[in-house]
Amino acid sequence: MKIVAQTIQEVLWDNPPIPENQATCALFYSISSTQPGLAGINLGKFLIKRVITLVKKDMPHVSKFATLSPIPGFMQWLISKLSSQSRFAEDERGTQSNSPSSTFS
Incomplete structure (x- = not known):
């Protein structure tokens, strides 16, 4: 190519x-x-x-x-990392969201 x-x-x-x-x-x-x-x-x-x-x-x-x-297992690893970062960011802002992140589906 x-x-x-x-x-x-x-x-x-x-x-x-x-x-x-x-x-x-x-x-x-x-x-x-x-x-x-x-x-x-x-x-x-x-x-x-x-x-x-x-x-x-x-x-x-x-x-x-x-x-x-x-890369086997990469998507699951990435989603878990993004999810934990999203929860951390929500905690830092003092807002708790009951809805899942809309960034990835």
């Missing part, structure tokens, strides 16, 4: 998104399995490093590398 995509859909809708010789960015997605049996095995990091080395060799014009891979 010419720029880092924000979503995997941007990558999948075009096949290929641009001619390979115009690419300046390489994207990775789901490079490692999130299966419970592979917990603690850092296979993704190893694979990404290996692929970056090969891409740099074959395509020296590619200088940006990114991943769009999902």
